[in-house]
Amino acid sequence: MRKIVRTLARYSVISAALIFPAVLVSQNHTEAELIKKANSIHKRVLTIDTHNDTALRINNPNSATRVTTGQVTFPLMKEGGLDASLFAIYIGQGERDSVSLIKATEYVKEQLSKFRSYVESYPTVSIAYNSEDLLRNKKERITSVVLAIENGYAIAKDISNLEMFRDMGVRAITLCHNLNNEICDASMDKQSEHNGLSAFGIEVVKEMNRLGIIIDLSHASTKTLFDVLKVSKNPVMASHSGVYSIKNHNRNLKDNEMRAIADAGGLIQIATGRFFLSELPKDSVNVSHIADHIDYAKKIVGIDHIGIGTDFDGGGGVVGLENASKMKNLTIELLRRGYSESELEKFWGANFLRFLKMQKL
Numbered sequence: 001m002r003k004i005v006r007t008l009a010r011y012s013v014i015s016a017a018l019i020f021p022a023v024l025v026s027q028n029h030t031e032a033e034l035i036k037k038a039n040s041i042h043k044r045v046l047t048i049d050t051h052n053d054t055a056l057r058i059n060n061p062n063s064a065t066r067v068t069t070g071q072v073t074f075p076l077m078k079e080g081g082l083d084a085s086l087f088a089i090y091i092g093q094g095e096r097d098s099v100s101l102i103k104a105t106e107y108v109k110e111q112l113s114k115f116r117s118y119v120e121s122y123p124t125v126s127i128a129y130n131s132e133d134l135l136r137n138k139k140e141r142i143t144s145v146v147l148a149i150e151n152g153y154a155i156a157k158d159i160s161n162l163e164m165f166r167d168m169g170v171r172a173i174t175l176c177h178n179l180n181n182e183i184c185d186a187s188m189d190k191q192s193e194h195n196g197l198s199a200f201g202i203e204v205v206k207e208m209n210r211l212g213i214i215i216d217l218s219h220a221s222t223k224t225l226f227d228v229l230k231v232s233k234n235p236v237m238a239s240h241s242g243v244y245s246i247k248n249h250n251r252n253l254k255d256n257e258m259r260a261i262a263d264a265g266g267l268i269q270i271a272t273g274r275f276f277l278s279e280l281p282k283d284s285v286n287v288s289h290i291a292d293h294i295d296y297a298k299k300i301v302g303i304d305h306i307g308i309g310t311d312f313d314g315g316g317g318v319v320g321l322e323n324a325s326k327m328k329n330l331t332i333e334l335l336r337r338g339y340s341e342s343e344l345e346k347f348w349g350a351n352f353l354r355f356l357k358m359q360k361l
């Protein structure tokens with residue numbers, strides 16, 4: 001029966017193509033048609049960005065190291081048709097003596113509470129803890145915030161901190177930042193310290209699996225990535241990374257790393273920072289360079305394993321995708337390249353929803 005339905009569906013597509021050949025040829029769409037189509041896609045499908053560093057900017061708007069006008073605000077997200085984002089509490093890698101480790105945990109706890117209070121005071125925004133929350137919020141036109149931590153430094157050397165962070169609402173943790181920590185080796189660190197995942201790191205991965213906290217491998221070294229994939233029972237994601245074959249940068253993913261993540265059911269979320277995308281000067285890097293990385297990742301792992309992690313307010317953004325209000329420009333570029341509506345639905349959110357369910361979230 002299913003086969004007959006599929007066959008009939010195929011015939012109806014073919015006959016439609018014969019009558020309206022232009023319908024299926026995106027290159028023939030005018031700019032106005034592409035904009036219209038992008039608007040309707042963003043209205044209909046769940047759209048999610050898996051990484052920004054906006055929470056600390058919102059928490060500390062006047063701090064010397066933080067800009068006061070950022071790339072992500074809730075009104076900008078609405079304007080760009082962006083329904084949800086993972087907002088990471090970022091902590092740079094600091095000293096690892098016991099006093100500094102305790103301070104790191106306390107700092108992230110404090111920033112998390114502060115950001116939570118801000119979100120809770122905002123009437124059209126809600127914290128999403130699972131796939132149902134994301135879908136319900138979309139239906140009710142409420143923006144979703146998913147809480148994350150960038151750098152497992154925050155866990156210090158106390159495994160019970162994971163459950164504490166989960167109870168505070170955290171659903172994803174990037175295992176490390178640019179330097180090695182107690183958990184693992186980082187891709188930008190010149191030294192290998194643990195030869196990948198440390199003994200403590202193995203416990204961290206197992207506990208994150210138990211609690212249903214997403215393991216984020218952006219910033220991890222290649223050896224760490226493969227070690228994690230050996231230990232983790234749940235699929236993992238790289239929340240904001242580019243393609244190494246296009247831009248030789250240690251933060252980017254090699255083809256075999258992308259394949260290994262995807263084979264385990266995980267996600268490659270393309271970052272938008274210009275240093276990850278291209279050698280070109282700032283003014284020349286634009287949305288088409290992001291789409292080049294997306295095209296390449298799609299070719300390697302397929303449409304079911306890719307998405308976007310802008311890294312806004314943390315180095316992300318290029319010409320044409322300057323902030324969260326410009327997200328539809330990416331959809332327009334992908335439509336121009338022939339991506340179908342169902343492919344875009346997967347890219348923007350369906351893949352992430354499936355991934356969340358695999359974490360039992």
Ligand SMILES: [Zn+2]
Pocket residue numbers: 150218219240314
């Ligand atoms: Zn990062």
